[in-house]
Amino acid sequence: MKSICVFCGSSWGRRKEYENAAIALSQEIARRGYRLVYGGSSVGLMGACADAALAAGGEVVGILPHSLKRKEIDHAGLTELHVVDSMHERKAKMVEVSDGFISLPGGAGTMDEMFEVWTWAMLGWHNKPSALMNVEGYYDDLIRFLDKTSQEDFVKQPHRDMLIVDTDASSLLDQMEAYKAPENIAKWIQKESQM
Template sequence: MKSICIFCGSNWGNREEYKQAASAISREIARRGYTLVYGGAGVGLMGACADAALAEGGKVIGILPEALKEKEVDHKGLTELHLVSSMHERKAMMAELSDGFISIPGGAGTMDEMFEIWTWGMLGWHDKPSALMNVEGYYDDLIKFLDKTADEGFVRKAHREMLIIDTDAESILDQMENYQPPQGSKWIKQKSET
């Protein structure tokens, strides 16, 4: 791995622990020599991620839709900032520039990014690790739901297990560095059966 993407909120959330976790994972990414790829904003948890990685001497690449430049306030100190035309282009560029993905607390945008990149992995369109950093139990209910999707037969257990879940920055990165994708995929199997 050379670069890791963080999906997170442009808001702070209601707990200081969210900011602390955003900073911790970003510092650890920089310490390990990885480039941080993220949404390009200078506010909320996005800004905390960028600031922490930059303070450690890390390289930080932001990708921000033009329409959000004013609302999310682009970060002025990044190594690179790419302005794109849409959210779709933002996600595609994040996927292209990143070798792994970590979702920390955030809202609907974070969920959209996390689910899309995880789905692409299930389909075999990439073999990159994806993780949830479960800060202060933020993702507890989502994790239960994801387990239910596998228990009810809508997601293969191997695909559910693709999503790394942990609370600790170092542990998440260790697991990502040792990640092995499941063999085969639904998409490849369906194509071969036709």
Template structure:
């Protein structure tokens, strides 16, 4: 891997632990010699990630839609800031420039980014790992729901297992480095037998 994309909030969140985790992850990315790719903002967890990676000597690439330039307040100190025309283009560029994806706590935009890149992997459009950094149990309810999607046979278990879930920055990156895509998983074309 050469670059890691971090999805996270343009808000800081209520818990200081979210900020601590953002710093730890971003420093670890920089210390491993990876570029950090993210949404380009100077505020919230996004800004904390950029600042932490830069202060650790890392290279940081921000990708920001023009329409959000003022709202999310673009980061002036990045290695590179790429301005794009839409959220769709932002996500496409993130996927293009990154070798893996980690979602820190965030809101609906973070969920959108996580689910889109994970879906693309399920469809075989890329073979890059996706991970949740589950800080202070933030994603516990989501993880239970994801398990339910497999249990109820809306998601194949190997697809569900593609998403790496961890609470530690070093461990999540170790697991991403060792990630092997599951290969071709056939789509359900008939009802599974009921047990």
């Protein structure tokens, strides 16, 4: 892996622990020599991630739609900032330039990004790991729901198992580094690339 994409809120949330986790994760990404890819904003947890990775000597790539550039304050100190036309183009660019995806606490936008890249992996469109960093139990209810989708046969268990969940930045990145896509997906991707 060379680049890790972090999805998270442009707000701070109610707990200081969310900011602390964003900082710890971003510092660990930089310490391991990975580029941080994220939504390009200077506010909320997004800004905390960028600031922490930059302060730790890391490279940070922001990807921000024009419409949000007008509404949010784009981060002026990034290694690279890509301004795109739509949210869909933003996600496609994030997938293109990233080797793995981590979701910190966030709202509907964070969930949209996480679910889309995980679904693309289930469909065999990429074989990159996706993870939830479950800070202070933020994702506990979602994890229970995802387990139920598998128990009720709407999501195959190997696909459910693709989504890594941890509370610790270092442990989470260790699991991402060791990640191997389910064999059927890896074979499908290889077959598609040969066509």
